[in-house]
Amino acid sequence: MMGGRPVAVVGAGMIPFGELFEQSYEEMIVGAYRECLGSVDKGIDEDRLEAAWLGTCAGGLIRQEIVTGAALAEPIRFFPRPVTRIENACCTGSDAVRNAAFAVAAGIYDVVLVVGAEKMRDVPSRDSLIRQTSVLFHEWWAPRGATAPNRFGQFATAHMEAFGTEREHMAMIAEKNHHHGALNPHSFFRREVSCEQALAAPIISWPLGLLDCCPTTDGAAAIVLASADVADQFSDNPIYMYGSGLATDPLISPWKRDFTAFEATTTAANAAYAMAGIEASDVDLAEVHDCFTITELITWEDLGFCEKGKGKDWIEQGGPKLGGEKPVNTSGGLKAKGHPIGATGVSQVVELWEQLRGEAGERQVEGARIGLTHNMGGIGTVVLVNIFGSTPTPETGR
């Protein structure tokens, strides 16, 4: 369990992700905040929120600007309360959740807000995510032109060589996540994509085609964390945070020991499992970082959902599909729901909030009790795993 006091989630909401030219950064934050407040079963006086954490890469990633906690405090009129701003690449939102949870666990605050937000579509392509991934910090000496698709493509070709994984298996992940996303009103892409379409899409960086890549996206998400002992003031049906693990690994390709696994995922997951007192087999569903289809496939293996090298078999068996053994990315994932970087990790908790409360409608995973979120920043450089459940302590049946 988390050290200190148990921590609950008593509210979670988000705006539909997408290409939101009609909404400013501030409007997205206000929208997610209002959705979050509206999700609190018994209602919540805004003054009960004692502090906040903002997860956003705006500034470093998007514009060369200084971003403070005031970027959150201003649109939601949160002054003079404390706001910490976290930036940790694609783990940004999940790390905001983690640090906020620690403050509640420590007894510093009883009720806190976490917001993740990113405006990514309002920039010229020279400032796009694709361009940014070639200027990752400390990467100046790396070969120019190295972008995310070709960095992750290296993992795809290595995995194909080592284990016989084929482009068809990656296409099945695109099909799965687009199917899930089509069922999710919060999803950027609400349309089915077939394996055939995915395989026929233009190649971006071999073996990854356009439909193996997640989109750049605008969006925001928000959750309210509370000490478990006050959670019943807000909800008869909160969910609980069981554990959190963060791990680091070298950014630079020449320093990777293995191109068929992301070591930091296993390190972070093991830390989170230990804190939660569970095993991988206890997880009922997961939201994982499918920035590319191959990333999701490798992540199943690294999280222990299936054996290393057996991802191809697991997707063939339907394991990660809705109705399967352990549904993954029922929200549509980064692939279909979208990937507004700072918002992603927070939005994953929104999906678990709905699933673990049995409110996910057509996407509902039957009997979902324990869920996991997973984010990866850089090329497996920072990985964060958070674990949540529907009961105050994990009921694993073991």
Add this chain to the structure above:
Amino acid sequence: MMGGRPVAVVGAGMIPFGELFEQSYEEMIVGAYRECLGSVDKGIDEDRLEAAWLGTCAGGLIRQEIVTGAALAEPIRFFPRPVTRIENACCTGSDAVRNAAFAVAAGIYDVVLVVGAEKMRDVPSRDSLIRQTSVLFHEWWAPRGATAPNRFGQFATAHMEAFGTEREHMAMIAEKNHHHGALNPHSFFRREVSCEQALAAPIISWPLGLLDCCPTTDGAAAIVLASADVADQFSDNPIYMYGSGLATDPLISPWKRDFTAFEATTTAANAAYAMAGIEASDVDLAEVHDCFTITELITWEDLGFCEKGKGKDWIEQGGPKLGGEKPVNTSGGLKAKGHPIGATGVSQVVELWEQLRGEAGERQVEGARIGLTHNMGGIGTVVLVNIFGSTPTPETGR
């Protein structure tokens, strides 16, 4: 007291701040880390450090790049351990200390590392701090040309008009902090500046002259925080963290209610005093955010070190000078020691570490038991106050 478990500082070190063209960002981090490890009385096995927080504005502030926790993990070979990266304008370093302390207080980790680092001199002037302050996030609609000296200059003229503060009082602060800095081997400027010199310096933005402004600086600092119950494994003479307060206030000048005070300083200080169970009068010495001399003068008043409007009298009486009632910025402050943004808040703890342990040499404040650090980001937009002391709980004598 901090919620959860009591938190101690068991090591603190920094490299001398300055114009460090000969050191890379990574070399500065390694230097501060080594100084910090070397300061641990009984030595420390590096493997005891379970997690880290990196405070840096690099990326958003300096280069348009993504910065992750790996920016710290790489140079000190910290892989695969967790590193959170915090950015909160000039509160960045202090907020890294705050979040790290919460994680220890929560019982998540027993021993953690906090590093603050900034490389600010290796950029063309178009990317300088002066330029950056005119592109603070959400400031795009503010008048172009608004820079830190003229934003803080507004507070100076308002304070002069309201309370009769004169340029001479600001010059006395420059003289004081340069005198302190001349005694500090970690200081960027180790030379005296007289009131006459400060008054004769070229005006940057009335009434602030060149010697009213802190320099842009390269530097890094590091501390080790530990649960108080394991602190004796590392030191017979640790210092303790009593409290922390963070507050926000609108960035935009038209939304300020008062130009003679920074409201967020009072809010943050009151939160920190309450958590620590102390009053302003219990503070023996403080490191405060003298980005401009007027900022320090107003901060004394906002922290409760003297009455509002009486800062001019307090400096005339020598209150904040070494040997005075409550010495402020014995390190030299941002003004003389320098202001590498992400490092500043961490380096303030290094000064308190030396002072509260009685190891500050010529700068020693006699009988120092309780010390405070204060950082301000933006124009009073985010303010963070951390409080430390030489005994496990505050001995205020009340």
